[in-house]
Amino acid sequence: MILTVTPNPSLDRTYEVPSLDRGEVVRATGDRMDPGGKGVNVSRAVAAAGQRTVAVLPLGGAPGRFVAQLLDEQGIEVAPVPVAGQTRSNISIAEPDGTLTKINAPGPELSPEEQELLLETVRRQSAGAAWIACCGSLPRGLAPSWYAELVARAHAAGARIALDTSGPALLAALRERPDVVKPNAEELAEAVGRPLATVGDAVKAAEELRELGARAVLASLGADGQLLVDDSGAYFASAPVAVVRSNVGAGDSSLAGFLIAGGSGPEALASAVAHGAAAVQLPGSVMPTPADLEPAAVTVTSVIPQDQALTEAVS
Template identity: 35%
Template sequence: MIVTVTLNVALDQYYHVPGFSKGDVHRALKNIPSAGGKGLNVARVIHQLGYPVLAVGLTGGHTGQRVIELLNLDQIPHQFTDTGVETRECINIVDENSISTEVLGTGNEISPDVVNRFIKDFEEILGRATLVTMSGSVMKGLPVDIYAQLISMCSMRNIPVVLDTSGDYLVKSLEAAPFVIKPNIHELEQLFGTTLESEEQVIAAGNKLLENGIENVIVSLGEKGALFISQKGVLRATPPKLDVINTVGSGDSMVAAIACSMIDNHEDETKLQLAIAVSAANTLSEKTGDISTELVEQFLQRVTVKRMERG
């Protein structure tokens, strides 16, 4: 079973607002709520791909209960630690040109007791896990090395981790050497404190991470695709050209596909091809972290993967 960790759960609200502009009053043509936070997007896509999944993390209050109701509607198994504080909300406003404006709630602070209870709950859950994904930001009150702690707990049980986070949480997590990390280009630039202006520079940055014990680095490049950097070499994937509806959740969809491919022991080329196809399918849905498996099958034939020089 794949366990997805979400340490900053959100109630995501998608609004379709043609003609949206700052400072005006608008009426949304459509509102779609979903159980959000990057890890819950991952869980939803894993479920849609047909793999067993358990969503874990932290929720609380009326908003947290609404998130649980939405997960139940999506038939996604879950086990949360109650925080005693209100879960945050995030808003995604998309206009008629598919231009997205996001407002991300910061959420409330949790107590040390909640942190300890979550770690205890997570240790029990690991007895059922084959693979773990960890995604996104964390609630206030969690230590900056929380992902590193959780990764170490997984390593003691030989459970591989796919990590998708940024900033200090990523820096601290590298010390625990997750099996896969999936930064986007901006997160990789932030990690190294420099602008990466070419794919050669991105590959060089990925190679440095390999030298520090990371087995696999997958760098998402947005509409340009992704790079898969490992000791086996470098793969470059290019997605099909699409009329995008909503890009939010596409990186999470990649994480879901990578996790499923790992369960099936696919070759790296297949992992990357599926990751790009699933990510592309997500961009054609108004719902965040949502795919059509029929579209995935179509896009698999249109994703090109080629091997590159490691540099």
């Protein structure tokens, strides 16, 4: 079982449009409503793969009830933490060329009692979990050290932690030695405080995160592929993508693929890339099923293309 923790979940509506023209009336060619939040997406991807998952998340108001209903319909066990504020609602606008415009609401502010109840719910639900995936931004009221506290408590209980967050929350949590962290290129550059122009730059940045405490770093480099840097060395993997429809949740699908495959080593990296490549070819935040995956298309190597320029260099 993979337990996910999403401190700031959302109700996500995605519109597909021919083009986004500012100030004009735009008619959508398709739309869908999904439960959102990075940890929620990991649970959705795990469930789509036929594996058991439990989602811990604070829920409030009508949007919160709808999120729980949608997750239940997808066969995901929900461990809700009732909060006084309303769960946020987000909007994504997807264009045919893969351009995505997102409007994310801030979400409710959690009281000290609600924060502690969230941690306690994670503790109660973690028995028997192969991994705990802690994902996404922190809602108002939670200090950057909140993830560090969660990692410390989880490790004290003998659980393995995968952390997907950024900024001060990521840096604060590194001192508690999360088992794997999953930044994208932009988050990796932010963490080390300098631009990344090549795959080699990304490897060096990942190694610095390991020096700060991360036991392994799974880094998404967008269209260029993904990196895994751990005790055994560094690995680079990529897969061709015919058409990008939406990258919403693609990184979360990658993390799910990594954890499903055991959460370590090149085989897990290959699974992560296969899941991410499949996800970007699906509409909205639809998560891939095993039928959508093309594992034979993934290449994994320990010979890092150090000088390969990133398609989207990060400044």
